[in-house]
Amino acid sequence: MRFDVLTLFPAIFDGFLNEGLLNKALQKQLLEIHLWNYREWSTGKHRSVDDRPFGGGPGMLIGCDPVFQCVEHVQSQAKQLGQLIMLTPDGRKLDQTLVTELAQHDRLLLLCGRYEGFDERISEGLKPLEISVGDFICNGGEVPAMIIIETVMRMIPGVLGDEASAQEDSFSGQMKLEHPQYTRPREYRGMTVPEVLLSGDHQKIAKWREEMSLQRTRQRRDDLLDQ
Numbered sequence: 407m408r409f410d411v412l413t414l415f416p417a418i419f420d421g422f423l424n425e426g427l428l429n430k431a432l433q434k435q436l437l438e439i440h441l442w443n444y445r446e447w448s449t450g451k452h453r454s455v456d457d458r459p460f461g462g463g464p465g466m467l468i469g470c471d472p473v474f475q476c477v478e479h480v481q482s483q484a485k486q487l488g489q490l491i492m493l494t495p496d497g498r499k500l501d502q503t504l505v506t507e508l509a510q511h512d513r514l515l516l517l518c519g520r521y522e523g524f525d526e527r528i529s530e531g532l533k534p535l536e537i538s539v540g541d542f543i544c545n546g547g548e549v550p551a552m553i554i555i556e557t558v559m560r561m562i563p564g565v566l567g568d569e570a571s572a573q574e575d576s577f578s579g580q581m582k583l584e585h586p587q588y589t590r591p592r593e594y595r596g597m598t599v600p601e602v603l604l605s606g607d608h609q610k611i612a613k614w615r616e617e618m619s620l621q622r623t624r625q626r627r628d629d630l631l632d633q
């Protein structure tokens with residue numbers, strides 16, 4: 407799978423790409439990530455990509471031309487045009503269902519905004535799928551793009567060491583939260599591991615986990631059970 411990230415701040419991704427599971431997956435060539443800077447498609451003397459909004463108001467907007475030019479160039483870099491995605495607080499809210507849909511694509515192009523966002527004609531002309539990572543405002547689309555990469559890459563076969571772990575995660579399959587988990591030591595500051603997990607009885611453990619998962623979902627996110 408290929409991700410193309412279009413941003414004004416590609417260096418934000420330096421540490422992200424160089425650590426952990428993502429770095430391993432890149433080395434194993436299970437996915438590719440390409441970073442692009444809109445500024446390279448800005449033709450003005452100062453290579454500026456933003457301007458004041460018509461009608462007044464605070465802040466600056468990313469203008470059309472560098473984004474259209476950059477998207478067209480990036481699309482031409484692979485056989486498939488790919489699914490274009492704009493990170494924006496007014497988009498469809500990201501959840502595991504949407505993550506699963508995104509993972510069906512061979513190529514995702516992620517448009518990261520900054521400042522007050524994008525000129526509206528970028529959505530109008532390029533018709534991206536607009537995605538929000540939640541009802542809050544980040545400074546830019548880079549962290550939301552990382553969230554998309556992190557969540558989608560977990561669905562790519564071979565990325566997770568233990569394939570079963572993705573299936574057991576919260577929100578996978580049935581909409582339930584994951585059961586509590588423990589590791590060594592058996593006792594820490596007076597807190598102990600539930601006996602059943604030490605019993606070696608796999609049926610009992612599975613039953614306990616199922617019950618705890620339901621109980622936790624009921625207590626913390628009963629809206630999920632309605633779904």
Ligand SMILES: C[S@@+](CC[C@H](N)C(=O)[O-])C[C@H]1O[C@@H](n2cnc3c(N)ncnc32)[C@H](O)[C@@H]1O
Nearest residue numbers: 493494519520522523538539543544546547550
């Ligand atoms: C400071 S925000 C702009 C917010 C915009 N003025 C508004 O009120 O909706 C700058 C950029 O960050 C990204 N961004 C911020 N919050 C986001 C969210 N919840 N989901 C996805 N992208 C977000 C978008 O790319 C956005 O263009």
